[in-house]
Amino acid sequence: MNALAPSPLSTGVVFQAKKLRKVYHTGELDVVALHGVDMELNAGELVCLLGASGSGKSTLLNILGGLDIPTSGELLYKGWPLDGSDENTLTLFRRNCVGFVFQFYNLIPSLTARENVALITSISRNPMTPEEALEMVGLGKRMDHFPSQLSGGEQQRVAIARAIAKRPEVLLCDEPTGALDVTTGITVLEAVERINRELGTLTVVITHNAAMADMADRVLHLSDGRIVDSHRNETRMPAAQLKW
Numbered sequence: 001m002n003a004l005a006p007s008p009l010s011t012g013v014v015f016q017a018k019k020l021r022k023v024y025h026t027g028e029l030d031v032v033a034l035h036g037v038d039m040e041l042n043a044g045e046l047v048c049l050l051g052a053s054g055s056g057k058s059t060l061l062n063i064l065g066g067l068d069i070p071t072s073g074e075l076l077y078k079g080w081p082l083d084g085s086d087e088n089t090l091t092l093f094r095r096n097c098v099g100f101v102f103q104f105y106n107l108i109p110s111l112t113a114r115e116n117v118a119l120i121t122s123i124s125r126n127p128m129t130p131e132e133a134l135e136m137v138g139l140g141k142r143m144d145h146f147p148s149q150l151s152g153g154e155q156q157r158v159a160i161a162r163a164i165a166k167r168p169e170v171l172l173c174d175e176p177t178g179a180l181d182v183t184t185g186i187t188v189l190e191a192v193e194r195i196n197r198e199l200g201t202l203t204v205v206i207t208h209n210a211a212m213a214d215m216a217d218r219v220l221h222l223s224d225g226r227i228v229d230s231h232r233n234e235t236r237m238p239a240a241q242l243k244w
């Protein structure tokens with residue numbers, strides 16, 4: 001089966017990056033955001049990407065999600081190249097295989113939670129219903145509310161429901177709790193944790209917050225565009241028990 005078609009989740013290595021390098025050219029200045037990243041991400045893992053501001057976390061996540069391409073190096077998604085050498089592969093990958101959650105929720109204000117999610121389910125090939133997706137993030141009772149009637153944490157959970165409604169193999173979250181207080185942030189992380197556990201979605205979460213790393217299977221530390229440390233947690237702490 002084509003790995004880029006919607007399919008049951010796979011096992012084994014999902015992403016393989018070799019010597020991934022990203023240089024931004026701005027005027028006369030070249031900024032090297034990634035300095036040769038090597039890594040593998042496996043099916044069903046919950047991975048935390050930690051690092052200081054400017055260390056290259058968003059650059060790496062955007063490349064993993066097919067929103068950007070590396071300047072050089074190799075990136076394979078289940079053997080398919082995501083390095084820009086094949087635009088068709090990138091398009092299919094973005095459409096079928098990956099869901100994104102950003103710090104700001106980017107919901108359409110004039111649509112209800114259900115309608116925001118339905119925008120995606122209407123163009124996906126094997127989606128959940130918007131109701132199923134909203135139930136998964138604990139918003140079964142708020143489906144007909146507009147974004148302005150929801151708290152920040154609830155809006156972020158709608159954004160998560162929208163990201164996972166197409167049943168992507170990969171969920172990429174860029175500072176999903178960055179705009180939220182601790183208690184609300186934890187409800188969002190609980191939703192992420194549940195999706196990873198129940199759907200088996202490979203989930204990568206960017207954070208500045210080292211306390212969040214305890215909920216992950218694996219923690220990758222980025223510094224100055226390099227992975228400087230990678231460790232595996234023997235047990236995952238439930239998101240509800242995290243403190244920061």
Ligand SMILES: Nc1ncnc2c1ncn2[C@@H]1O[C@H](COP(=O)(O)OP(=O)(O)OP(=O)(O)O)[C@@H](O)[C@H]1O
Nearest residue numbers: 024026031033051052053054055056057058059060
């Ligand atoms: N579009 C761009 N053009 C030029 N430089 C960029 C661009 N995007 C990022 N950079 C630079 O690349 C480096 C890595 O940025 P990146 O956003 O990936 O870091 P980050 O770890 O996600 O930071 P933060 O936690 O602040 O979001 C930084 O030096 C940044 O200024």
